[in-house]
Amino acid sequence: MGGKDIINEVLTLKRERKAVILAHNYMNHDVQVVADFIGDSYDLALKAMETNAEVIVFAGVRFMAEQAKALNYDRIVLAPDPNAGCTIADALDVDTLRRVREEYPNVPVVLYVNSNANVKALADYIVTSSTAVRVVKKLGSDVVIFGPDSNLADYVAHMTGKRIIKVPPSGRCVVHGSYTARLVKEARARYPRARVMIHPEAPINVLRLADFVGSTNQMIEYARSSGYNEFVIGTEIGMLNALRIKVPGKVFHPLSTGPYARCPFMGMVTLEKVHGSLRDLVHRVEIPKSIAEAIREAFERTRKLLE
Ligand code: 13P
Ligand code: SF4
Known part of the structure; x- marks a missing residue:
């Protein structure tokens, strides 16, 4: 099946199955194209709580899909690749x-x-x-x-x-944990006018060199509203897709293009796997009810604290 065909089929399946696709900011561009919401971990957890859809496809790594299941115990939650883990x-x-x-x-x-x-x-x-x-x-x-x-x-x-x-x-983190102060200094020399944004999973000596530290959504907000036009992005390289979709017209450079630039686990979740799991309703996330309830309670307690 060609690129356009598979996109159209996913969109049709989504309607037939009354499904919603939640995609993390790091997903491949074609997965983001079929998604209903693209966001960071917090945003997507809230979206999972708000949806009325019968099926939630979580295009992200396993802990994110498990979080969505804990907050939506009676719905079908699909993890397109259940082996997509996370070193943290x-x-x-x-x-x-x-x-x-x-x-x-x-x-x-x-x-x-x-x-x-x-x-x-x-x-x-x-x-x-x-x-x-x-x-x-x-x-x-x-x-x-x-x-x-x-x-x-x-x-x-x-x-x-x-x-x-x-x-x-x-x-x-296999990606952010590999960042060094030297990478930031080299990026500043290469792009002297760019603002440097870094994810807080990077080491503290690297964060001290950043202009902005924040989650993937906070980076999007900073890029959109800060008045600067050029940025170095100190996070997983798939984030460039989300930034180019959500903040068109500004310039983004990756902090690292080395072997750890792409999260190997996020990279496992492809459009083909999203399509397969939605078509066959497979790779359903199952966790014990007592575990789901404990997670939900801790998450709600945290939300109340933030109000
Ligand atoms: P965000 O919550 O900032 O999207 O981060 C999730 C993650 O896995 C970072 O690597
Ligand atoms: Fe985990 Fe990958 Fe996110 Fe790093 S980038 S925290 S390994 S999911």
Whole structure:
């Protein structure tokens, strides 16, 4: 099937199945073309809560589809490639988190949304890159258990001045965790007029060199409203698709085009796999109800804190 044919077929299947396609900002351009919503992790979790669709196709990695399932337990949620994981999510297991909880019994546990469902069910609060700093600031406690991303934990500690107990000590994103100060200096030399935006999953010494630190949606907003016209993008390279669709007329350069520029897991989710899962209603996300309820409670508790 050719490119146009498969796009048309996905659009037809979407109507027939009463489905909605939620796509992360990092998805391939052709997946973004068939999507109803394109956004960051927080935005897409909210969209998953609002939809009346009977089927949700989550074009992103597995933890995102699991989050959508936890918030929509009675709907069909499809993960077009169920093997699309995340190095941050896979860095933390239930036993490790339980041990740290026992060691610090009265300290709140804040988990990054990039966690697997069985682990996330043990969180008191669930944050994304766009909400982590605000949530930790608002908590009554000056000490917080935070994981699994070690770099985001450092950034939260820097921005809030609170004591952050990392769990585990070194969870990292395969893309952002590979950024170096040298990459930023080289990009500034190559594009002297560009503003440098970097995702908070990058190491703190790299974030200190950025003009703007934020989630993928916050980058789009900054690019749209800041009055600057040229940007270096310190995040996964698929983000350039979203920026070119959402902020036309401005110029974007990737911070890195090296071997870790593309997230191998995000890259696994193709238009062909979206088509196949929607056609056959396969790769349904299944998580135990008790886990879904715990995730939903922690997510709602976090939303209330942000109001
Ligand atoms: P955002 O929430 O900023 O979209 O980030 C998700 C992610 O996986 C970053 O690598
Ligand atoms: Fe996980 Fe990094 Fe890939 Fe995002 S870009 S899904 S954090 S490995």
